Amino acid sequence: MLRLAVIAASACVATGVFLSMQYAPTWAAAQPAVRTIQDEAALGWLLRGLHHWGGTLAILLAFAELARLFWHAQYRRPHHRPWVATVLLLLLSFGFAYTGYLLVGDERAYAGALVLEGVARSTPLVGEAVGDAVLGGPVVASALLARLYTVHIVVLPMLLLAWIVAAARREKTTASGFVAGAAKGGTAVLGALAALAFVWPPAIGEIGQPGKPPAADAQPEWFFLWVNELLHRVDGFTFLIGGVLPVATFALILFLPWIARNGTRRAEVAVAGVLAVIVVSLSALAATREVDPEFANEEDASLPIATDDTNVLTDEQQAGITAALKKFRCARCHVIDGDPEGGEDGPPIPRGERFTELYTRAYFKAKIGDPEGFWADTGMYYPRGRKPNEEELALLELYFYGSAR
Amino acid sequence: MERRGFLRWFTLLFGALCGGSGLVSLLGRRPQDGGWQVVAKPEEFEGQPALRVRLAVRAGWETAERPIYLVRDGEGIKALDARCTHLGCTVRFKEGEFRCPCHRGVFDAAGQPVSGPVSVPLPTLETRVQDGAIEVRA
Numbered sequence: 001m002l003r004l005a006v007i008a009a010s011a012c013v014a015t016g017v018f019l020s021m022q023y024a025p026t027w028a029a030a031q032p033a034v035r036t037i038q039d040e041a042a043l044g045w046l047l048r049g050l051h052h053w054g055g056t057l058a059i060l061l062a063f064a065e066l067a068r069l070f071w072h073a074q075y076r077r078p079h080h081r082p083w084v085a086t087v088l089l090l091l092l093s094f095g096f097a098y099t100g101y102l103l104v105g106d107e108r109a110y111a112g113a114l115v116l117e118g119v120a121r122s123t124p125l126v127g128e129a130v131g132d133a134v135l136g137g138p139v140v141a142s143a144l145l146a147r148l149y150t151v152h153i154v155v156l157p158m159l160l161l162a163w164i165v166a167a168a169r170r171e172k173t174t175a176s177g178f179v180a181g182a183a184k185g186g187t188a189v190l191g192a193l194a195a196l197a198f199v200w201p202p203a204i205g206e207i208g209q210p211g212k213p214p215a216a217d218a219q220p221e222w223f224f225l226w227v228n229e230l231l232h233r234v235d236g237f238t239f240l241i242g243g244v245l246p247v248a249t250f251a252l253i254l255f256l257p258w259i260a261r262n263g264t265r266r267a268e269v270a271v272a273g274v275l276a277v278i279v280v281s282l283s284a285l286a287a288t289r290e291v292d293p294e295f296a297n298e299e300d301a302s303l304p305i306a307t308d309d310t311n312v313l314t315d316e317q318q319a320g321i322t323a324a325l326k327k328f329r330c331a332r333c334h335v336i337d338g339d340p341e342g343g344e345d346g347p348p349i350p351r352g353e354r355f356t357e358l359y360t361r362a363y364f365k366a367k368i369g370d371p372e373g374f375w376a377d378t379g380m381y382y383p384r385g386r387k388p389n390e391e392e393l394a395l396l397e398l399y400f401y402g403s404a405r
Numbered sequence: 406m407e408r409r410g411f412l413r414w415f416t417l418l419f420g421a422l423c424g425g426s427g428l429v430s431l432l433g434r435r436p437q438d439g440g441w442q443v444v445a446k447p448e449e450f451e452g453q454p455a456l457r458v459r460l461a462v463r464a465g466w467e468t469a470e471r472p473i474y475l476v477r478d479g480e481g482i483k484a485l486d487a488r489c490t491h492l493g494c495t496v497r498f499k500e501g502e503f504r505c506p507c508h509r510g511v512f513d514a515a516g517q518p519v520s521g522p523v524s525v526p527l528p529t530l531e532t533r534v535q536d537g538a539i540e541v542r543a
Contacts (some may be wrong), residue, residue, distance in 0.1 A: 111494070111507065114493045114494055115492055115493070117493050118491070118492035118493040119492075133431070133432045135464070136431075136464070136465045137460050137462075137463065137464030137465045137467075137469070137471075138463075138464060138471070139462055139464050139469045139470075139471055140464075140469075141465055141467045141469040142464075142465060142466075142467055143464055143465025143466070143467070146465070147410075147431075184457060210464075210469055210470075211459070211469060211470035211472060212472070212495070213472075213494060213495035213497065213506060214495070214506075214507065215495075216506035216507055218507075223408070231492060231508070232507075232522070233508075233522065234522060235521075235522040235523065235524050236489070236522075238491070238492065286448055392532055
């Protein structure tokens with residue numbers, strides 16, 4: 001079974017090479033890239049399906065092997081090496097799957113990234129520093145995706161290769177010989193993966209947008225559900241639940257050969273049973289959770305939202321907007337952005353999202369500089385003889401609408 | 406020192422330099438803009454119990470937004486970080502209180518924890534009114 005797990009993992013490596021060529025780790029690009037692969041690229045659905053289900057199957061197969069070894073008590077020293085090797089492969093598979101699900105860049109990934117941030121920042125004493133180091137900044141942004149991407153496609157694959165080489169050496173064969181050793185089962189695994197990819201294409205959610213609230217009903221990958229559910233239900237102890245608990249659980253499993261005593265197995269079986277019941281029931285609880293409409297991800301309709309992009313203009317953009325507004329003499333009649341120099345003939349023009357869809361690039365293009373440009377209803381005239389260029393149009397849009405479209 | 410020994414030390418040193426500078430750049434502090442930012446005009450906030458505004462923060466090579474709420478603090482204005490102190494989702498203002506959509510945490514209008522898995526109040530940011538604009542310190 002371990003070899004089959006390695007075959008599934010190898011399928012991920014092979015498909016991952018091609019997926020990475022069609023992907024970019026930024027929040028703006030990731031989800032659209034994944035969607036393009038899934039929906040538009042030739043055989044992209046197969047590529048991504050093999051990758052996704054290959055990862056899932058690697059976890060399941062490694063876990064099944066672990067259960068088999070446990071059943072036969074084959075974790076006892078001095079015959080503990082297969083046990084340790086299997087746990088390490090399982091850990092690697094979880095690492096791949098965890099970083100991988102965040103790399104999709106959808107709402108679920110964004111919600112997961114926030115949990116990651118919360119756990120990192122809950123580290124005692126040095127939480128903020130740990131959080132900043134993990135995220136690469138003060139908030140979840142593309143810097144985090146870049147880090148996860150490198151871990152997913154460089155660090156973990158190197159560790160996987162090291163694992164395969166070590167396993168091959170133990171069996172006195174080469175790495176490729178080790179992978180190809182389960183050719184018959186491998187064919188079945190690949191066939192199963194292709195069938196899964198066809199029948200259950202892996203989901204892609206709406207695009208994740210940092211700075212905006214995440215989807216309230218977002219759930220992490222299935223193997224992380226139980227931890228998430230505990231985090232969801234318990235106040236405080238974030239570091240204990242999100243950080244210490246998963247690490248301790250894996251440490252317990254990994255070091256079982258040194259913990260377990262020879263003789264009766266009652267203690268091990270009891271602990272494994274309790275752990276299994278806890279994980280399964282928490283996961284089941286998570287799966288049945290529904291969003292309380294009282295807590296729906298929206299606020300009172302009456303509540304205004306301040307000027308949307310007020311603060312996200314760069315100095316350069318701000319200077320460009322000021323120059324454009326000056327060039328078209330807007331301040332002759334309007335108070336622009338609270339500037340006391342502005343004229344009083346027209347209404348004040350504050351910045352962003354105060355105006356309707358009317359004030360688009362096309363509108364300004366048609367009106368500004370047009371000798372016929374005259375707003376009969378209000379008596380407003382548009383400055384003649386000064387045609388705005390595309391850059392100025394974009395800046396005006398940024399000013400009036402709050403963002404350039 | 407014989408040549409082989411020197412080369413070995415040199416290689417080790419070079420490797421340490423490469424890996425070390427990588428780690429330092431990854432984990433080290435970056436410049437932060439901790440200055441005052443205009444977030445809203447007093448007119449916008451007039452008569453409102455709360456106003457959602459955004460603070461620009463540098464994150465890696467991007468300018469990201471941090472959601473902030475302005476709320477009433479007696480006669481004055483208070484700025485609350487809208488990141489839930491539980492696990493960092495953005496709280497929303499609804500029916501006079503802040504609700505976290507992720508894990509049902511509730512804070513009152515002053516940012517104090519009320520119910521759900523929250524025990525730490527929403528952090529406050531410095532505010533001031535200057536030149537006819539409400540400013541918050543990033």
